[in-house]
Amino acid sequence: MDTRRSLRILATALGTAGLLISGCTSGSSTSSSPSASSASPTPSVPAELTSYYAQQLKWRDCGVEGFQCTTMKAPLDYKKPDSGEIELAVSRKKATGPGKRIGSLLVNPGGPGGSAIEYLQGYAAVGYPAQVRARYDMVAVDPRGVARSEPVVCLTGPQMDSYTKVDQTPDDAGEVTELSGAFKRFAGGCEKRSGEILPHVSTGETARDMDILRSLLGDEKLHYVGASYGTYLGATYAGLFPARVGRLVLDGAMDPSLDAVDLNREQTEGFETAFQAFAADCVKKKDCPLGTTSTADAATRLKRLFTDLDARPIATGDSRMLTESLGTTGVIAAMYDESAWPQLREALAAAQKGDGSGLLSLSDSYYERRPNGTYANLMFANAAVNCLDLPPAFADAKAVTRAVPAFEKASPVFGRAFAWSALNCAYWPVPATGTPHRIEAKGAAPIVVVGTTRDPATPYKWARSLAGQLSSGTLLTYRGDGHTAYGRGSDCIDTAINTYLLEGTPPAKGKMCS
Known part of the structure; x- marks a missing residue:
């Protein structure tokens, strides 16, 4: 478990992972004419980057109906652009009409480490409102180090x-x-x-890649919807290129001003908030595996289950046993989307009877473990980006021990595990290049920041903070459960965001939805 992961569950819920469609295949040789996109480079581009902004995109059919794919080049190291390059995978689905095309709409599902192309092909290009898809080319680029863009690899299955x-x-x-x-x-x-790519997968570098792509697509401004970690990526872009900001939606916002300790501890609070909401719902049901008396009793019973798993892992019907760590991760995975709560109740009930298969399935979905025992590169890229973006939360085990009480105060259920999992960056082979910082993006067009009041992975306070930092930020609030808000069933939220994307008009200040 990595508590700094904040990935939006793709295609709405854990059980729909099968909707994800494989992306571009290099075997397709069908070519289209170079993009109209290959316009002249953006003014004020540094001379050493001119060749990257002047490249032409060669689109091809990538084997998924309605989608085109291509690749783009970017400097491996922006400080030394002539020292090497990296190839990034890009996909799009062109605007369907009717209505005048607004431009390209880049999407990113978060992570860090989530495949933007899988998100586009599996959800965004079919699940976003028809009126948005009619007027935007829907576009995704897998960030450097992720999925199809020279992925970071760490361990075998x-x-x-x-x-x-x-x-x-x-x-x-x-x-x-x-x-x-x-x-x-x-x-x-x-x-x-x-090792070659590890020093060059920071959020700042990925944001610079996005600006090259914006130019190659022929857009003067970047239009973008980023979820979860994707909000940090979008805000970073705005900070670097405020004059090139178009319509930016930052849904499930992160707070760039926090250091790693605060980020982890406040996310721990977020998961406690989400668990309390789950428990309050569960105890109302006669078959609740955590009892029917109170949320406090539910928390006690869940902690007891974790303690039992620590002492005696249980069978799963697989060669793997369900350990405390895997069981905890399974519960955490279900906190991302309230539609997974029934699945979690069933998994907990089964675990109490000695069957760990349900919690293991939830854990596998979180880690993106495939049925054949291999893993997507999500968790590899996640650590690589996180450990580069901020100095480690803890230098050693002694520092974690001192911090455990504060984490347990934040969450009696998850605090201890979350504190120890934050030790991972202490041993990272590449020093961090980023630091906590406020992002103001002075001069940027209006930016919509979306926060959900009981969001587990990106606590609501982070959305309030980011909206307050951004000089043109507008906070849109969803009173509810789950991670992120757009496209999750609130007509109020969807209407406000669609209006902004289509007309450029942000929601009224302080707008609340439920």
């Missing part, structure tokens, strides 16, 4: 299986050593397999 089951609530010095060793092996695997 069996190695990841071992890594994910390691006890993240160590009870003694031996277990602390075991957990630290797991983090070291993970980091060492990343360095061994992806």
